[in-house]
Amino acid sequence: MSVNHTLFTVGPVEVRKEVLEAMTKPMITHRSKAYEQLQEGIVEKLHKALDTDMNILMSPSSASGLLEGCVRSGIRNKMVGVSNGSFGDRWQSIGTENGKEVRKVNAKWGKAVRASDLEGAVDDDTEAITLVSNESSTGVLNPVSEIVKGVREKHDPLMFIDGVTSVFGTDLRIKELDIDALVFGTQKALALPPGLAIMCCSDRLLEKAKGVPNRGYYFDLVQMKKMADKNYSLTTPPVSLMYALDLQLDRMLKEGMAARYQRHREMAGLVREWAKKHHGLFAEPAYLSDTITVINKGDIDFSKLNKGLKERGYEISNGYGDIKEATFRIGHMGDLTPAEVRGLLKNMDEVLEAM
Numbered sequence: 001m002s003v004n005h006t007l008f009t010v011g012p013v014e015v016r017k018e019v020l021e022a023m024t025k026p027m028i029t030h031r032s033k034a035y036e037q038l039q040e041g042i043v044e045k046l047h048k049a050l051d052t053d054m055n056i057l058m059s060p061s062s063a064s065g066l067l068e069g070c071v072r073s074g075i076r077n078k079m080v081g082v083s084n085g086s087f088g089d090r091w092q093s094i095g096t097e098n099g100k101e102v103r104k105v106n107a108k109w110g111k112a113v114r115a116s117d118l119e120g121a122v123d124d125d126t127e128a129i130t131l132v133s134n135e136s137s138t139g140v141l142n143p144v145s146e147i148v149k150g151v152r153e154k155h156d157p158l159m160f161i162d163g164v165t166s167v168f169g170t171d172l173r174i175k176e177l178d179i180d181a182l183v184f185g186t187q188k189a190l191a192l193p194p195g196l197a198i199m200c201c202s203d204r205l206l207e208k209a210k211g212v213p214n215r216g217y218y219f220d221l222v223q224m225k226k227m228a229d230k231n232y233s234l235t236t237p238p239v240s241l242m243y244a245l246d247l248q249l250d251r252m253l254k255e256g257m258a259a260r261y262q263r264h265r266e267m268a269g270l271v272r273e274w275a276k277k278h279h280g281l282f283a284e285p286a287y288l289s290d291t292i293t294v295i296n297k298g299d300i301d302f303s304k305l306n307k308g309l310k311e312r313g314y315e316i317s318n319g320y321g322d323i324k325e326a327t328f329r330i331g332h333m334g335d336l337t338p339a340e341v342r343g344l345l346k347n348m349d350e351v352l353e354a355m
């Protein structure tokens, strides 16, 4: 079945044709000079685009692989898992399923986590804290910088950040954040097909990891780093996807990261205005995501709406987790443009009118 509609979804997202076409370049083996050059170039461009000199590690998995890698490589026993939505809950579960002792800090869904929420939960035995930057189930952008500063006033755990739906869509000012892991994947604001997880990793996390037992093999950050130093991947990497990543990084650097972040803010603004004219936004106003808007569904029949949109060449996403039935979501990230968002919103109005 051929699908011919633009994805305003929360991931995978719309991938431009020229980026997809980069994946058809001839295959190379992953222990060749040509591959070393490919990986070296990608790492250099990632450092430049994200304005960071943290270690870059890549894994042939979805982002969850590296979320698990952080837990397995960075924590012997105790972690604090912070959550205000499905993906915060997910990282807590990853901790529990890997046998770690997880102290949960749960904030209300739709509200941002505040530094004060962590008071009393973190102590000198806390080895790491997991926190989601952009909670994709609720459309809340958590104030990571304030939370990290609040923690660091009294304690010094590793700080692990899930940046899956914020990195490349929101300027996180990584250099100013005193964090140890920032994990993301290709299928969100990078606007690539799924299949590669990437993380910015601190030296401190890698040092700690050397002494952590049972790190496993596939997501062992220490082994990944050893290979990364030689511009190699620990296991066979998705070479075709890396061709596309290489081109996509060139495209993003050409656009300019400041312009890219501004474009995301503009698209988010348009969708928020639309939502306010209907049943409103799920997330609290001061912490709205620039990549995903979660809209109260009210009496809208979402299946009918999305069916009508698909017939017109558009697709949006349903609600997620505990608020699946009460909301729906629009992804406005990656390479989408404000003009395309306006087109979507106009069509949403027309489909709703006809329903």
Ligand SMILES: Cc1ncc(COP(=O)(O)O)c(C=O)c1O
Residues within 6 Å of the ligand: 010, 011, 062, 063, 064, 065, 087, 132, 134, 135, 136, 162, 164, 165, 185
């Ligand atoms: C915030 C967040 N974290 C983690 C994930 C899981 O990522 P993946 O499916 O790439 O493992 C998602 C996926 O939607 C997400 O939005």
